[in-house]
């Protein structure tokens with residue numbers, strides 16, 4: 005690499021990471037090319053599709069529009085980090101699996117990261133309309149969205165059972 | 171050719187109720203995708219890998235006078251550069267029309283045509299090198315309008331150098347019955363002009379290829395190409411042809427795919443370039459399209475200009491259809507020969523026509539080439555046809571659903587163009603959408619601005635004849651069982667996200683009693699798997715499913731025989747269910763399948779079987795072109811849309827689309843629903859917002875080569891989709907199954923158009939239904955109403971009507 009590089013120190017999926025990267029690289033490039041975290045997808049590299057969505061300090065961001073330097077000293081969570089605290093499979097992943105909400109699955113990592121942030125911030129079961137709003141920046145070309153909406157709502161209910169139902 | 175799948179023996183019939191078919195399943199490969207573990211093509215990385223980029227033409231039509239690559243080659247980090255001179259052999263997905271080169275040889279035919287490819291140590295270096303390549307062009311007059319292109323008589327301006335008839339790419343004229351007489355003698359003739367705008371696939375994964383050479387390619391070396399393709403077999407053939415390497419020394423692997431929809435169903439420049447650059451450098455070479463390049467590679471839906479005349483009796487029966495269509499093909503043939511036939515041939519169901527004539531002309535233009543997009547060639551004529559029917563229903567005072575019922579072709583029938591149709595669940599599809607939407611009670615009462623519209627359609631489950639003529643099976647599957655108690659299924663079929671790997675696992679599961687997680691489906695690797703023709707024309711469930719069922723049944727017989735022998739009971743008493751072999755008459759007696767497999771292996775040797783499928787050859791007409799569009803089985807669909815049209819702005823808000831689809835038999839329920847929903851969604855996007863166009867004012871550059879500017883429906887745009895499955899089992903389908911992946915797109919578009927008419931009384935006969943267009947039509951109608959030329963639309967229901 006001919007361009008000057010800088011040292012990026014960040015936390016990725018709970019692990020401290022220090023890596024040299026060119027100044028102009030995006031977070032998506034560092035994740036995919038330096039750290040081999042290929043779960044975050046590049047659908048457009050322009051901020052239009054949401055396939056690259058990861059979380060920065062818990063907030064969903066488009067990794068293709070986020071300079072790697074922006075992650076300095078912060079916490080990055082990718083889809084690879086989603087299942088860790090849930091015995092390898094997050095309730096969202098389980099619900100997506102049951103609902104067949106992933107067809108080609110290329111949009112799915114980004115959608116999972118957006119959906120996880122929504123449910124965490126609401127702290128309760130969510131409804132179809134608010135899911136659609138939260139996921140409006142994530143394109144899916146396969147599903148027509150129907151089963152994704154059902155799966156997110158279902159997962160949120162699993163995570164936050166209605167009182168008296170447990 | 172008779173195969174076991176076509177003529178199942180009574181012994182093959184299961185001796186118990188299905189335990190897997192029709193259930194909802196977890197897909198065999200979804201969890202890895204959702205956890206970010208699955209490696210799609212761009213996720214692959216090899217030691218020493220180079221990155222390649224393609225330099226593309228800024229001109230829509232130009233002669234290449236010279237290319238100087240010396241400065242680029244001198245740049246540090248550049249390993250090799252290829253141009254059209256390295257790829258002199260033309261190719262094309264249809265063997266009769268090889269009219270493209272991997273890179274432009276003497277001429278560029280559209281903005282974005284590939285001119286040279288660079289391999290460098292990284293993408294940035296490759297991009298810098300591209301800028302140093304000097305190309306001298308002589309710019310030629312470009313044609314952006316198909317009719318202007320067809321009218322051109324100056325041979326020096328013919329677009330495609332391989333074209334044999336100037337700018338005419340293909341013409342088809344077919345006539346069945348006395349059309350003129352039947353139409354002119356009809357009680358009602360509906361005549362209309364329609365325009366279907368071009369649209370593109372928009373798969374979220376961009377095209378990508380990785381090539382790697384082992385050994386000396388001039389002797390016995392092996393070239394491996396990983397590609398995000400949906401047709402590995404055809405790619406394999408064309409690589410062999412263009413690179414002049416025998417096919418047995420090329421291996422094509424399709425890694426898991428991020429959507430395709432027809433957009434990855436032929437070879438592209440990137441596969442040839444990556445392969446050639448890998449051969450020249452001896453290093454692995456990866457080439458990933460930018461999103462902009464995906465838009466320029468296109469091969470999407472052809473824009474079609476259609477003129478339709480349809481005759482009806484007073485009772486609403488169709489007496490004749492006369493269709494004239496101009497297809498805007500773009501710079502290359504792609505699948506265009508087939509598209510031109512399909513634009514007429516696939517219209518002849520679900521309705522019975524007494525007579526039919528179509529003439530379709532495909533023009534070359536200086537635009538990205540069009541090809542197959544979900545519902546190849548038949549979505550456009552369906553749009554025209556279903557609006558024609560709606561106009562007739564209004565003119566005749568017949569309920570639009572009733573009009574369609576009266577023309578229903580029915581099952582075990584023959585279309586006017588001589589295709590044999592087997593099962594047909596169309597009337598049940600109509601019943602379902604009618605009931606679910608509350609059509610009968612609600613339609614008469616909906617206020618001005620609100621409307622319901624219906625449309626119907628049909629689609630093929632694969633084509634009876636392969637793309638290149640041969641008599642070998644169209645699908646083959648190999649299955650091995652082993653002593654660990656699992657099955658490995660080898661299939662050349664491309665799982666493009668539609669779930670075909672899961673479909674095969676469900677069939678193996680049903681036959682062999684293994685749960686899905688004990689079945690490994692290994693697909694789309696030309697070294698490991700039998701040849702399969704790929705994921706197009708909705709062929710996989712029917713064809714590959716039949717082949718898979720045949721192989722699995724052979725194995726079931728062996729396993730059941732081995733168990734029966736040890737239990738000393740007849741073979742038919744043994745059932746394989748839920749990881750067990752059991753005695754149907756004594757359910758307490760069972761043995762784990764793993765052990766049953768060991769018994770069978772002890773009796774027979776290694777447990778492997780193959781199955782193959784070939785299509786029936788007696789289901790088409792005996793005329794030139796009569797095989798094109800003939801299928802073993804046809805699916806049927808009805809859509810019913812509810813819209814709200816804002817008369818102040820012309821904005822169409824689609825509230826709900828009910829869709830009922832006859833897939834013969836849903837092997838896996840939620841996957842089929844997902845196909846129906848995804849198709850309907852895609853049609854909705856084409857109806858309301860999508861436009862794949864170039865800008866003639868700016869030399870033919872793409873007007874919207876990004877997901878921001880090419881608008882596809884988001885979560886917020888998409889209406890409520892209510893998918894309903896109808897099952898009219900077909901004798902030619904595995905367990906009766908037919909296609910579900912493309913049919914349910916077609917009629918969603920005209921259903922919306924017809925709902926707009928119901929809402930505000932205007933016909934929108936051109937796509938997309940943009941607010942400006944709808945508003946202009948509403949204003950024009952209001953002027954006519956004011957002048958007393960037409961009655962006030964929904965005059966009794968003024969609620970919602972805009973004040974003058």
Ligand code: FES
Nearest residue numbers: 047049053054068
């Ligand atoms: S890749 Fe980042 S938004 Fe598309």
Ligand code: FES
Nearest residue numbers: 107111144145146
């Ligand atoms: S599942 Fe394919 S893009 Fe969403």
